[in-house]
Amino acid sequence: MKKRGVSLLLTAAMLAGTLAGCGSSKETTETSAATTAAATTAAAAETTAAGGGAAAAPVASVYPLSAGDQLQYWCELTSTVSSNYANLGETSFGKGWMERTGVDIQFLHPPAGQLKEQFSLILADGNLPDLMEYNWVTDYPGGPEKAIKDGVILPLNDIIDKYCPNLKAYLKENPDIDRMIKTDDGNYYSFPFIRGDAKLLNTIGLMLRADWLVDLGLEVPETMDDWHTVLTAFKEKKGAVAPYTFEYTNGQYLTSDPFAYAYGTNRSFYIGSDGKVHFGATEDGYKQFLTTMAQWYSEGLIDPDIATLKSDQVSAKMTNGVSGASMGQAGSRMGTWTAAAQASNPSYKLVAAPPPTLKKGEKAEFGQIENPYSGRASVAITTSCKDIERAAKLMDYAYGEEGHMYFNFGIEGESYTMVDGYPTYTDLIMKNPDGLPISQAMSGYIRGNYNGPFVQDARYLEQYYTLYEQKETPEVWGDSNGKAHLLPPITPTSDESKEFSTIMNEINTYRDEMTLKFMFGTESLDKFDDYVKNINNMGLDRALEIQNAALERYNSR
Amino acid sequence: MKLSYQIKKDWKRNRSLYFIMIPVLIFYILFHYKPMYGAIIAFKEYSPALGVTGSPWVGFANFTRFFKSVYFIRLIRNTILLSVYNLILGFPAPIILALLLNEVRNKKFKSITQTVTYLPHFISLIVVTGMLTDFSMTTGLFNDVITMFGGKSSPLLQDPKLYRSIYVLSSIWQEVGWGSIIYLSALAGVDSQLYEAAQIDGAGKWKQLIHVTLPAIAPVIVIMFILKMGSLMNMGYEKTILLYNPSTYETADIISSYIYRIGLLEQDWSYSTAIGLFNSAINFGLLLFTNRMSKRYSETSLW
Numbered sequence: 001m002k003k004r005g006v007s008l009l010l011t012a013a014m015l016a017g018t019l020a021g022c023g024s025s026k027e028t029t030e031t032s033a034a035t036t037a038a039a040t041t042a043a044a045a046e047t048t049a050a051g052g053g054a055a056a057a058p059v060a061s062v063y064p065l066s067a068g069d070q071l072q073y074w075c076e077l078t079s080t081v082s083s084n085y086a087n088l089g090e091t092s093f094g095k096g097w098m099e100r101t102g103v104d105i106q107f108l109h110p111p112a113g114q115l116k117e118q119f120s121l122i123l124a125d126g127n128l129p130d131l132m133e134y135n136w137v138t139d140y141p142g143g144p145e146k147a148i149k150d151g152v153i154l155p156l157n158d159i160i161d162k163y164c165p166n167l168k169a170y171l172k173e174n175p176d177i178d179r180m181i182k183t184d185d186g187n188y189y190s191f192p193f194i195r196g197d198a199k200l201l202n203t204i205g206l207m208l209r210a211d212w213l214v215d216l217g218l219e220v221p222e223t224m225d226d227w228h229t230v231l232t233a234f235k236e237k238k239g240a241v242a243p244y245t246f247e248y249t250n251g252q253y254l255t256s257d258p259f260a261y262a263y264g265t266n267r268s269f270y271i272g273s274d275g276k277v278h279f280g281a282t283e284d285g286y287k288q289f290l291t292t293m294a295q296w297y298s299e300g301l302i303d304p305d306i307a308t309l310k311s312d313q314v315s316a317k318m319t320n321g322v323s324g325a326s327m328g329q330a331g332s333r334m335g336t337w338t339a340a341a342q343a344s345n346p347s348y349k350l351v352a353a354p355p356p357t358l359k360k361g362e363k364a365e366f367g368q369i370e371n372p373y374s375g376r377a378s379v380a381i382t383t384s385c386k387d388i389e390r391a392a393k394l395m396d397y398a399y400g401e402e403g404h405m406y407f408n409f410g411i412e413g414e415s416y417t418m419v420d421g422y423p424t425y426t427d428l429i430m431k432n433p434d435g436l437p438i439s440q441a442m443s444g445y446i447r448g449n450y451n452g453p454f455v456q457d458a459r460y461l462e463q464y465y466t467l468y469e470q471k472e473t474p475e476v477w478g479d480s481n482g483k484a485h486l487l488p489p490i491t492p493t494s495d496e497s498k499e500f501s502t503i504m505n506e507i508n509t510y511r512d513e514m515t516l517k518f519m520f521g522t523e524s525l526d527k528f529d530d531y532v533k534n535i536n537n538m539g540l541d542r543a544l545e546i547q548n549a550a551l552e553r554y555n556s557r
Numbered sequence: 558m559k560l561s562y563q564i565k566k567d568w569k570r571n572r573s574l575y576f577i578m579i580p581v582l583i584f585y586i587l588f589h590y591k592p593m594y595g596a597i598i599a600f601k602e603y604s605p606a607l608g609v610t611g612s613p614w615v616g617f618a619n620f621t622r623f624f625k626s627v628y629f630i631r632l633i634r635n636t637i638l639l640s641v642y643n644l645i646l647g648f649p650a651p652i653i654l655a656l657l658l659n660e661v662r663n664k665k666f667k668s669i670t671q672t673v674t675y676l677p678h679f680i681s682l683i684v685v686t687g688m689l690t691d692f693s694m695t696t697g698l699f700n701d702v703i704t705m706f707g708g709k710s711s712p713l714l715q716d717p718k719l720y721r722s723i724y725v726l727s728s729i730w731q732e733v734g735w736g737s738i739i740y741l742s743a744l745a746g747v748d749s750q751l752y753e754a755a756q757i758d759g760a761g762k763w764k765q766l767i768h769v770t771l772p773a774i775a776p777v778i779v780i781m782f783i784l785k786m787g788s789l790m791n792m793g794y795e796k797t798i799l800l801y802n803p804s805t806y807e808t809a810d811i812i813s814s815y816i817y818r819i820g821l822l823e824q825d826w827s828y829s830t831a832i833g834l835f836n837s838a839i840n841f842g843l844l845l846f847t848n849r850m851s852k853r854y855s856e857t858s859l860w
Contacts, residue, residue, distance in 0.1 A: 116824060123605035141604070141824050150606035241696070249802065305694040305712045307802040498602075501823060506627055509810075509818075512803035520715065520804065538627060 064102025075133035137375025197458030205477030367480025410445035619831035651736030674734025787844035
């Protein structure tokens with residue numbers, strides 16, 4: 001009894017426990033000190049070597065490379081792979097990649113959903129895999145420059161110059177991308193995942209029941225008033241209890257809410273017409289957006305249970321007629337729902353709606369769009385890597401012509417064939433004999449359908465979308481000037497990043513809470529000014545200052 | 558002199574017992590004492606790349622940051638209120654159930670009731686909260702019942718006023734049967750002669766309960782109470798993060814769920830360790846306080 005009582009004291013400091021439990025810290029510091037030293041000498045050696053070669057262009061690597069050590073490659077195993085394989089090395093993609101490059105790779109994966117936790121544990125342990133696929137921009141506290149300074153990853157400038165002719169050529173042709181994947185200090189740090197076509201950037205948008213619209217004699221809504229009419233008709237004439245619903249608990253959807261965009265704002269940071277960074281959730285547009293949402297909510301046009309909805313509940317509502325309009329991706333939402341609902345209701349059809357506006361005929365100023373480079377799934381070479389040349393050449397493969405085709409389409413004659421110069425997936429992918437859905441069949445052969453260190457090809461998407469309504473989504477959803485307002489992947493300096501995240505944590509919690517209260521009507525919109533004042537008191541000005549400075553540094557890269 | 562002699566004697570006599578104790582001792586050292594060392598990152602600016610010893614000291618900066626946070630008061634209030642409700646309503650519930658079951662004479666009914674009340678304890682928390690979420694929706698079971706009695710259906714889990722009731726009542730439902738086991742075993746140990754004596758003295762059922770049963774199981778109740786007090790502020794984050802949403806933060810957000818959001822999701826380890834340490838310190842204080850009170854008034858205590 002006594003022992004139990006005392007142990008209560010600190011068992012609750014559970015975080016401290018887990019962190020300390022994973023290896024004696026003395027070792028950790030020693031190794032990290034050693035690796036930093038190694039990194040510095042390595043970097044110095046690189047510089048002299050590169051200096052000697054002066055302007056000499058990197059020599060194209062000959063694949064497969066000659067035999068050498070095995071490399072460790074750490075990455076998340078995406079769900080479409082993990083449903084059939086336990087390791088990327090077991091997939092046809094993984095095997096072929098090793099065979100083609102001649103590099104023996106040991107793939108290491110964190111348990112599903114524990115990417116960040118495992119990353120921290122590996123770092124604390126100090127014994128890093130050679131290559132790590134991670135979002136170094138958003139998920140390393142302090143950003144990529146800090147990761148270099150901490151001695152975790154290597155700056156790649158000289159390495160790319162020497163060993164990576166493919167990536168170098170790509171970056172030379174695409175100066176926009178080149179700017180995105182550097183730090184403010186001009187350091188390259190990763191082999192990036194790049195969406196190589198404008199079509200791949202508009203991934204989320206509004207969709208609604210086309211068959212209901214036809215029944216009701218209504219057009220696809222363009223303005224907010226149209227939407228009000230359509231949703232009301234869905235409710236009154238089609239018996240939809242919750243006409244508009246979406247997966248509210250998924251943050252990705254919240255940040256790209258098309259109805260907020262209609263009022264020239266969003267809930268987070270964007271670039272205003274003055275070229276400065278703005279915070280949408282405290283502006284007038286946001287108040288108007290909330291006013292409309294509160295009205296819709298009180299009229300029963302928005303799902304009353306919206307705040308607790310998860311994806312399976314939304315799917316159920318969208319397929320069984322409880323809801324008629326939603327927001328989501330063309331593949332995992334529109335395609336899946338259509339296929340599921342048509343089994344029992346052949347006339348079921350969804351159609352994409354353009355970003356809504358306030359006046360008819362106006363082109364939307366704001367709309368959902370992604371950066372070609374978001375930081376996600378980008379591979380850095382760690383300071384523990386012994387054979388840097390080999391690692392660099394392995395990664396450079398994907399950015400060349402052959403590697404590009406391999407990462408996006410797989411093996412010619414097996415997963416794709418060239419039809420009139422167009423790489424066409426075979427029936428092995430499109431009508432898998434084992435009955436796998438397209439996304440899972442693809443994941444066995446390529447990385448083109450999710451992410452990774454390569455340039456994604458739009459021709460994958462053109463085939464992945466099988467329905468006409470899906471194929472038109474990039475154009476319909478992309479019909480806005482959203483790109484001008486999109487924040488590029490900027491990073492606060494490592495000193496400011498802690499302060500920035502402290503401020504934004506508090507503000508975001510408050511914003512999320514109040515947004516729902518305003519919408520539900522539990523808090524009157526007369527209080528909006530108080531809400532803005534409270535957010536300002538939490539240090540919004542300072543956060544904007546940090547963001548604007550980061551944007552300036554980005555623009556002068 | 559005397560002490561060393563005693564130790565020697567004790568060692569000789571109980572050697573095998575000491576050997577049996579070794580694994581337990583190792584367990585506590587490895588999993589409960591060694592981790593305490595990691596708590597020092599509460600006073601540091603921890604970076605995994607630099608390690609625990611390599612990270613720079615920052616003194617009490619992480620603690621002051623928490624005390625100055627706009628959510629500090631709210632988090633403390635929510636944690637305490639939720640715990641106190643859990644204690645006031647949740648602590649007596651298994652005792653009452655045990656006393657009631659003790660009076661039941663029909664063996665079959667008794668064992669069925671016991672099994673039925675134990676069962677929810679074995680349902681995974683994820684499933685329980687999933688059920689609660691579904692039942693609380695406007696089209697869910699709870700609302701069906703409400704409308705059956707003429708009420709109006711509403712999204713229950715989006716109402717901050719109802720959150721605590723849902724949380725506490727569901728906890729009681731899940732744990733009441735399991736919690737009653739220890740009291741039932743205590744009740745089984747009460748000497749039946751005492752009841753006979755009480756009956757002869759003319760005590761009815763109620764008097765027997767007050768003067769025989771309760772005093773007999775009082776030590777168990779007190780020990781359980783002290784243990785509960787020691788973990789009063791120690792509300793787990795799992796149930797909270799599965800049940801809450803931004804619209805109920807006002808009453809739902811507690812210290813541990815805040816630690817989860819900031820520490821694990823935002824990777825702010827030092828800050829969350831500082832909050833955790835602060836939380837543990839309060840718990841320890843509460844434990845000491847209750848223990849002393851109990852010693853003074855009931856002569857039962859942990860040490």
